[in-house]
Amino acid sequence: xxxxxxxxxxxxxxxxxxxxxxxxxxxxxxxxxxxxxxxxxxxxxxxxxxxxxxxxxxxxxxxxxxxxxxxxxxxxxxxxxxxxxxxxxxxxxxxxxxxxxxxxxxxxxxxxxxxxxxxxxxxxxxxxxxxxxxxxxxxxxxxxxxxxxxxxxxxxxxxxxxxxxxxxxxxxxxxxxxxxxxxxxxxxxxxxxxxxxxxxxxxxxxxxxxxxxxxxxxxxxxxxxxxxxxxxxxxxxxxxxxxxx
Amino acid sequence: xxxxxxxxxxxxxxxxxxxxxxxxxxxxxxxxxxxxxxxxxxxxxxxxxxxxxxxxxxxxxxxxxxxxxxxxxxxxxxxxxxxxxxxxxxxxxxxxxxxxxxxxxxxxxxxxxxxxxxxxxxxxxxxxxxxxxxxxxxxxxxxxxxxxxxxxxxxxxxxxxxxxxxxxxxxxxxxxxxxxxxxxxxxxxxxxxxxxxxxxxxxxxxxxxxxxxxxxxxxxxxxxxxxxxxxxxxxxxxxxxxxxx
Numbered sequence: 001x002x003x004x005x006x007x008x009x010x011x012x013x014x015x016x017x018x019x020x021x022x023x024x025x026x027x028x029x030x031x032x033x034x035x036x037x038x039x040x041x042x043x044x045x046x047x048x049x050x051x052x053x054x055x056x057x058x059x060x061x062x063x064x065x066x067x068x069x070x071x072x073x074x075x076x077x078x079x080x081x082x083x084x085x086x087x088x089x090x091x092x093x094x095x096x097x098x099x100x101x102x103x104x105x106x107x108x109x110x111x112x113x114x115x116x117x118x119x120x121x122x123x124x125x126x127x128x129x130x131x132x133x134x135x136x137x138x139x140x141x142x143x144x145x146x147x148x149x150x151x152x153x154x155x156x157x158x159x160x161x162x163x164x165x166x167x168x169x170x171x172x173x174x175x176x177x178x179x180x181x182x183x184x185x186x187x188x189x190x191x192x193x194x195x196x197x198x199x200x201x202x203x204x205x206x207x208x209x210x211x212x213x214x215x216x217x218x219x220x221x222x223x224x225x226x227x228x229x230x231x232x233x234x235x236x237x238x239x240x241x242x243x244x245x
Numbered sequence: 246x247x248x249x250x251x252x253x254x255x256x257x258x259x260x261x262x263x264x265x266x267x268x269x270x271x272x273x274x275x276x277x278x279x280x281x282x283x284x285x286x287x288x289x290x291x292x293x294x295x296x297x298x299x300x301x302x303x304x305x306x307x308x309x310x311x312x313x314x315x316x317x318x319x320x321x322x323x324x325x326x327x328x329x330x331x332x333x334x335x336x337x338x339x340x341x342x343x344x345x346x347x348x349x350x351x352x353x354x355x356x357x358x359x360x361x362x363x364x365x366x367x368x369x370x371x372x373x374x375x376x377x378x379x380x381x382x383x384x385x386x387x388x389x390x391x392x393x394x395x396x397x398x399x400x401x402x403x404x405x406x407x408x409x410x411x412x413x414x415x416x417x418x419x420x421x422x423x424x425x426x427x428x429x430x431x432x433x434x435x436x437x438x439x440x441x442x443x444x445x446x447x448x449x450x451x452x453x454x455x456x457x458x459x460x461x462x463x464x465x466x467x468x469x470x471x472x473x474x475x476x477x478x479x480x481x482x483x484x485x486x487x488x489x490x
Contacts, residue, residue: 004359007277028417032252033358034373037467040415045422052424076426081419082463085434089460094470097477102378105347106354106398110373113278113358114249128279128355133347144425153351170285172273174326177290179297180389181321189330215334218327222282225339232342 003120008166010125013158017070018124023157026122030115039082041104042111045143047072052142059138060131060154069156074132074139075112077104079244080148096148101244105152112153125160128153134231136238147243168196248365253411255370258403262315263369268402271367275360284327286349287356290388292317297387304383305376305399314401319377319384320357322349324489325393341393346489350397357398370405373398379476381483392488413441 027044035041047053048071056074057066066072079095086093094100116126132139132154139151174192184192196202197214205217219225239245272289280286292298293316301319302311311317324340331338339345361371377384377399384396419437429437441447442459450462464470484490 004277004363005274009279024417024421027421028414029250031414031417031420032249032411034254034361034371036375037463038412038414039463040420043420043422043426045424045426047424049424078420081429081434081437084429085438086460086464088431088434089458091458091460091464092470093464094473095468097473099378099473099477099480100468102350102397102480103375105350106375106378109351109354110358110361113355114362116279116355117359117362118249126279130281130348130351133344133351142425143422146426146428149426152347166277167283169273169276169283172269172276175276175285175288175323176269176272177288177388179290179292179294180387181288181290181391181394183391184326184329186333189326189333192326193330213334213336215331215336218282218284219331219336219338223340223345225337228339228342228344232344235344235347 004117006166007120008164009127010158010160010162010164011065011068011127011156012160012162013065013069013125013156014161015070016159018157018159022122023071026115026118029118030111033110033114035107035110036103040107041078041082042108043076043078043081043149045074045076047074055142056139059135059142060129061134063129063131065127065129065156069127069158071157073115073155073157074143074151075108075153075155076145077101077108077150077152078148079104080146083148096243098239098245101150101239105150108152112155116155119157123159124157127156129156133235136235137241140238140242145242150239150242150244168199170196249362251411252365253409254372255403255405255407255409256310256313256372256401257405257407258314258370258401259406260315261404263402263404267367268316271360271363274363275356278355278359280352280355281348285352286323286327287353288321288323288326288394290319290321292319300387301384304380304387305374306379308374308376310372310374310401314372314403316402318400318402319388319396320353320398320400321390322346322353322395322397323393324349325391328393341488343484343490346395346484350395353397357400361400364402368404369402372401374401378480381480382486385483385487390487395484395487395489413444415441
């Protein structure tokens with residue numbers, strides 16, 4: 001597990017392919033992650049064809065890893081398989097609701113991280129695409145996902161062709177609470193975010209974007225209220241049409 | 246990473262304590278997991294006191310691991326810390342919506358699994374409590390969690406005092422799809438669930454519960470439509486009162 005301590009996101013990959021049997025072995029080993037009632041409420045869709053990568057690319061806002069990686073993995077919360085099995089057995093499945101979606105999303109994300117740890121330990125590089133939740137309907141249509149499934153994470157995977165610096169992380173006092181949540185006083189926030197705020201590259205982002213500080217880069221440029229609210233509305237619509245709300 | 250291949254849930258722990266510095270080191274190392282825009286949208290509340298375990302126990306339906314483990318960890322999706330920082334910097338935070346909750350929940354669950362892998366590699370045993378999402382309001386009240394936080398996972402942690410059999414897992418053909426989702430035909434479902442259905446212990450569950458088959462044990466006893474719908478309604482209420490909906 002030294003690999004997780006040294007982990008960095010890898011966005012550039014060698015042309016080298018990933019053999020199907022190696023990938024399948026990693027995907028199978030990852031299934032040892034904890035799963036709700038041992039139901040394994042996930043599926044993974046493997047994209048290797050250039051044609052499908054071409055179509056996936058705009059759904060991930062053109063991030064170059066989609067076309068640059070030998071393999072793109074779309075991990076889906078999946079209550080379809082389990083429900084179809086229940087129906088086949090004359091059992092009254094009741095998994096078309098938000099709790100069931102959350103259970104499936106939890107299973108899926110534990111599985112994703114177990115897979116990433118195994119893949120990185122095997123020498124592969126991964127990049128987690130947060131854009132999956134920005135346009136789930138487009139992904140659902142392209143990958144022909146039925147009701148009671150939902151894409152929750154996308155990983156690009158390949159042999160690393162770069163070795164970037166590790167990004168900063170908050171000091172652990174920032175997120176560990178003893179016995180109860182201790183809310184944050186202004187002077188604590190100053191300490192917690194000090195290292196991040198004084199980083200040369202972050203000060204550059206502030207300057208380039210003409211902002212007063214790093215927080216404004218996040219709120220005004222990267223993750224704006226307007227975008228979050230528009231995407232939240234479409235997320236809820238898609239949860240409804242996939243049968244979870 | 247051999248630990249994940251041999252992983253099993255551990256529900257019985259030795260009386261042995263977990264030193265605070267060891268736990269903190271593992272919680273810090275796990276922060277290397279991928280995180281949305283490097284925002285680290287999570288917190289973890291560490292329960293060690295008997296008094297708090299006593300109060301947490303009924304919120305997890307009396308599962309004995311809560312009182313039996315030296316440490317209980319409640320992992321929370323957390324946009325409170327980031328939002329408070331934004332406010333302190335005069336930045337217009339817009340994270341009181343469902344997309345932001347999903348982003349924080351994703352960060353949190355990747356972090357949880359990274360932590361579990363590290364803890365298991367270090368020789369500890371873990372049990373993932375799915376009950377966290379069943380009664381989030383009770384947990385929020387007890388752990389004094391502010392708006393824009395939400396408990397999404399609970400892990401009990403300790404030195405293993407048992408070595409149970411590994412549970413079955415589905416064959417990987419069950420959840421891997423090439424290029425697009427391939428829906429399940431009845432004969433495929435028969436194959437996928439064959440091993441699980443013929444397991445001695447599962448046949449016992451069917452008999453004890455007076456059901457026709459294993460699927461009915463799930464739908465009629467373990468995860469019923471009625472319970473799921475009731476808990477879904479209160480989950481949505483709590484998402485609303487925590488400021489995410």
